[in-house]
Amino acid sequence: MIAATPPVIPNYGTAHGCIANDNALFCTTWIRQHWHDTLAPAIVQHLWLTAIAVGIGFAIAFLAALVAHRYGFLAAPFGVFSAFLYTIPSIALFQLLVPVTGITVTTIEIGLVGYTLLILFRNTLAGLRSAPPEVLEAARGMGLTRMQILRRVELPLALPAISAGIRIAVVTTISLATVAAYITPYGLGKPIFDGLQINYRTEYVVAGLLAISLALLADAVLVVAQRRLTPWARRRATG
Amino acid sequence: MGAEEGDRLVLAQGFNLHTFADAFRFLWHEHSLLTTKGLEQIELSAIAIGIAALIALPLGVWLGHLHRGSFFAINVSNLGRALPSLAVISVGLPVFGIGHTVVILALVVLAAPLMLTNSYVAVDGIDADVVEAARGMGLAPWQVLVGVEVPLALPLIFAGIRTAAVYVVATATLAGVVGGGSLGDIIFNQPTYFLSGVVGAAILVSLLAFAADFTFAGLQRLLTPRGLRYVESADKPEEEPPSVLEAAAA
Amino acid sequence: MALSATDSAAEIVFDRATKRYPGRPQPAVNELSLTIPAGEICVLVGPSGGGKTTAMKMVNRLISITEGDITIDGTSVRSLDLTDLRRGIGYVIQQVGLFPHLTVGDNIGTVPRLLGWPKKRIRASAAELLELVGLEASDASRYPGQLSGGQRQRVGLARALAANPPLMLMDEPFGAIDPITRERLQDEFLRLHREFRKTVIFVTHDIDEAIKMGDRIAILHQGGILAQYDTPDEILAHPADEFVERFVGADRGLKRLSLRRLRDVELEPAGDAGSDAPRMPASTTLHDALSRMLTEGAHEVVAVDKDDEPMGMLSLRRISDLLQERITA
Numbered sequence: 015m016i017a018a019t020p021p022v023i024p025n026y027g028t029a030h031g032c033i034a035n036d037n038a039l040f041c042t043t044w045i046r047q048h049w050h051d052t053l054a055p056a057i058v059q060h061l062w063l064t065a066i067a068v069g070i071g072f073a074i075a076f077l078a079a080l081v082a083h084r085y086g087f088l089a090a091p092f093g094v095f096s097a098f099l100y101t102i103p104s105i106a107l108f109q110l111l112v113p114v115t116g117i118t119v120t121t122i123e124i125g126l127v128g129y130t131l132l133i134l135f136r137n138t139l140a141g142l143r144s145a146p147p148e149v150l151e152a153a154r155g156m157g158l159t160r161m162q163i164l165r166r167v168e169l170p171l172a173l174p175a176i177s178a179g180i181r182i183a184v185v186t187t188i189s190l191a192t193v194a195a196y197i198t199p200y201g202l203g204k205p206i207f208d209g210l211q212i213n214y215r216t217e218y219v220v221a222g223l224l225a226i227s228l229a230l231l232a233d234a235v236l237v238v239a240q241r242r243l244t245p246w247a248r249r250r251a252t253g
Numbered sequence: 254m255g256a257e258e259g260d261r262l263v264l265a266q267g268f269n270l271h272t273f274a275d276a277f278r279f280l281w282h283e284h285s286l287l288t289t290k291g292l293e294q295i296e297l298s299a300i301a302i303g304i305a306a307l308i309a310l311p312l313g314v315w316l317g318h319l320h321r322g323s324f325f326a327i328n329v330s331n332l333g334r335a336l337p338s339l340a341v342i343s344v345g346l347p348v349f350g351i352g353h354t355v356v357i358l359a360l361v362v363l364a365a366p367l368m369l370t371n372s373y374v375a376v377d378g379i380d381a382d383v384v385e386a387a388r389g390m391g392l393a394p395w396q397v398l399v400g401v402e403v404p405l406a407l408p409l410i411f412a413g414i415r416t417a418a419v420y421v422v423a424t425a426t427l428a429g430v431v432g433g434g435s436l437g438d439i440i441f442n443q444p445t446y447f448l449s450g451v452v453g454a455a456i457l458v459s460l461l462a463f464a465a466d467f468t469f470a471g472l473q474r475l476l477t478p479r480g481l482r483y484v485e486s487a488d489k490p491e492e493e494p495p496s497v498l499e500a501a502a503a
Numbered sequence: 504m505a506l507s508a509t510d511s512a513a514e515i516v517f518d519r520a521t522k523r524y525p526g527r528p529q530p531a532v533n534e535l536s537l538t539i540p541a542g543e544i545c546v547l548v549g550p551s552g553g554g555k556t557t558a559m560k561m562v563n564r565l566i567s568i569t570e571g572d573i574t575i576d577g578t579s580v581r582s583l584d585l586t587d588l589r590r591g592i593g594y595v596i597q598q599v600g601l602f603p604h605l606t607v608g609d610n611i612g613t614v615p616r617l618l619g620w621p622k623k624r625i626r627a628s629a630a631e632l633l634e635l636v637g638l639e640a641s642d643a644s645r646y647p648g649q650l651s652g653g654q655r656q657r658v659g660l661a662r663a664l665a666a667n668p669p670l671m672l673m674d675e676p677f678g679a680i681d682p683i684t685r686e687r688l689q690d691e692f693l694r695l696h697r698e699f700r701k702t703v704i705f706v707t708h709d710i711d712e713a714i715k716m717g718d719r720i721a722i723l724h725q726g727g728i729l730a731q732y733d734t735p736d737e738i739l740a741h742p743a744d745e746f747v748e749r750f751v752g753a754d755r756g757l758k759r760l761s762l763r764r765l766r767d768v769e770l771e772p773a774g775d776a777g778s779d780a781p782r783m784p785a786s787t788t789l790h791d792a793l794s795r796m797l798t799e800g801a802h803e804v805v806a807v808d809k810d811d812e813p814m815g816m817l818s819l820r821r822i823s824d825l826l827q828e829r830i831t832a
């Protein structure tokens with residue numbers, strides 16, 4: 015193992031009392047004391063970050079996918095654009111935005127939204143295209159208008175792919191958002207970076223655990239939601 | 254917030270083409286620094302991929318061969334994807350201390366579940382008729398595994414390794430947060446290297462990720478049995494396997 | 504019963520209907536003209552690519568008409584609003600195309616819901632239709648993915664009948680089903696048709712299915728040209744040209760025999776039969792009667808009624824005579 019250079023992390027926080035106690039992993043006093051001013055807000059912020067990022071990202075990607083579904087030639091440009099955004103390593107993208115939007119939540123939101131676009135666009139479009147041709151033909155033959163076919167047939171059948179995309183997007187965003195705190199102190203990444211800065215274990219360990227729990231919980235909730243939205247996918251033919 | 258901005262990022266750089274020009278200049282001038290850091294990143298990645306493969310591949314292949322533990326094997330990849338790597342590092346830090354170990358741990362946590370799921374699905378999903386024919390011809394179970402199932406599963410197994418490798422190479426950047434070496438030392442250190450350095454190093458990370466993808470793609474082609482190239486590509490797991498791009502964003 | 508209205512059948516007229524695709528010298532359908540009387544099953548049959556499916560799809564304008572016209576009860580299909588037109592036609596295709604994300608009941612209720620029927624009526628109608636097509640009313644809450652191929656095709660049929668359309672278009676509906684189930688579905692459909700008497704345009708490539716199902720058959724050449732349009736018996740007795748002759752098969756004489764049953768023809772006195780003549784129910788087709796005679800080396804069969812009382816007899820000689828003249832109903 016190579017000897018490490020001390021972490022060069024910006025100074026955020028102030029010193030906490032528990033360091034005196036041999037820098038325990040789980041200084042419960044600290045946790046109790048700072049639940050309300052540090053940890054709980056961080057959780058809420060993190061959820062907020064994720065919700066907004068996925069919400070906006072989904073709105074954009076969904077519309078783009080609808081357009082690309084209707085006008086096929088637009089699929090490639092959209093896809094390439096969102097893929098391009100994706101290749102830029104996150105820290106770099108956030109950094110590049112700072113001069114434009116400052117050290118604000120907006121900066122990281124823009125970055126996070128950009129990262130959700132690819133998976134949401136791809137999955138939504140693939141979902142829309144997944145309707146079996148004979149189902150579409152029967153629908154046309156029965157006299158459903160184009161709008162009706164989209165609303166009653168293509169969209170419901172696209173749900174599995176869309177919800178899979180949302181699930182991946184949410185989980186990825188939660189992960190990226192922890193790193194984003196390096197730029198703008200917001201969300202669960204803040205106590206992680208703060209704690210690392212002053213080498214205060216409880217802070218960064220607990221924050222880390224909270225981030226992990228949040229991600230797992232979100233994933234589990236979304237799996238359940240996905241199952242409930244697509245009852246037909248679960249029941250297989252018996253005959 | 255004001256006081257904390259003091260030794261924060263230097264905001265002097267504007268977002269314009271200058272930054273990119275500067276970034277390339279950085280890449281050009283600082284090539285020895287970048288080489289060191291880049292090699293560190295590759296070294297970390299290689300170790301992590303190796304360990305992950307050692308754990309995940311045999312387990313996945315074996316479970317797939319027995320067609321058991323599907324719930325676990327398929328859902329464990331969600332676990333790996335869900336766990337924020339930075340959080341894993343921060344949790345592991347007190348235990349392993351600063352340095353390479355904790356980073357490698359986080360990277361293995363990232364890579365192993367993905368490889369496990371892919372290798373499970375790869376072996377589990379082999380045409381049952383082929384396996385049955387092999388058994389019917391008198392091959393012992395381990396012979397079927399080594400001689401038939403693994404070669405047929407190789408493309409998808411390699412797809413998993415390849416994806417995991419790209420994720421790992423890109424995420425190894427996080428080592429810079431805990432002073433563990435790699436290009437992250439530059440990226441997470443804007444005060445010293447300025448925006449141009451950060452962007453330059455980030456470009457290099459992207460290139461490394463693509464290089465990893467390319468290398469493993471080549472390996473995959475080399476190791477795939479010739480006959481399989483004429484067969485349609487193996488079934489994908491439930492969700493699209495992530496591409497190079499998703500990983501590079503990490 | 505919801506379906507028994509006799510006014511729920513339309514007369515269809517093809518008036519030199521033509522379909523041309525750009526860049527192709529030959530039209531897919533070439534000046535097709537025929538009249539389908541209300542309440543009849545007209546089968547479009549011919550070799551693959553012969554334009555039969557194209558012709559059918561021009562009726563509900565899934566394929567646009569290039570020249571000529573098609574009218575439903577005198578109204579041109581081109582003049583009708585597209586969605587209204589299609590909602591008034593029951594459309595059944597080979598792969599069925601049930602909506603996998605909806606229950607069987609919701610599938611059947613698709614067009615009624617579009618037409619604004621009240622929910623109660625939709626549900627009641629769905630239950631009735633399910634029983635009509637040989638399923639259970641409780642199947643309404645199942646999903647298509649849980650059904651077998653034959654069951655799915657029945658649901659497809661129920662769905663097409665749901666809004667009580669005066670016309671049905673069926674494109675090789677039984678093509679993807681196994682032969683045993685197919686025969687059963689064909690028989691059941693014929694039974695249903697006797698009750699609801701809708702106009703049906705039925706496409707198939709199988710001449711035997713055409714003969715069995717059709718009140719009238721239209722044989723189409725390659726290029727959508729009408730070779731012959733007549734009742735099955737007439738086509739078999741007097742094929743219009745060599746193409747039709749080859750298409751119906753060299754055993755067309757025997758095929759004609761499947762169209763008539765013992766009770767349909769004038770029988771000779773039962774007393775004239777030999778004592779060892781086999782006895783067969785009056786519902787037996789002449790084809791099966793002939794087969795029996797040949798197998799047992801008999802020269803006659805005796806037709807018996809439900810109480811096993813002899814009704815008359817039919818001789819080999821008489822069968823041959825019948826084939827040589829037009830057998831009238």
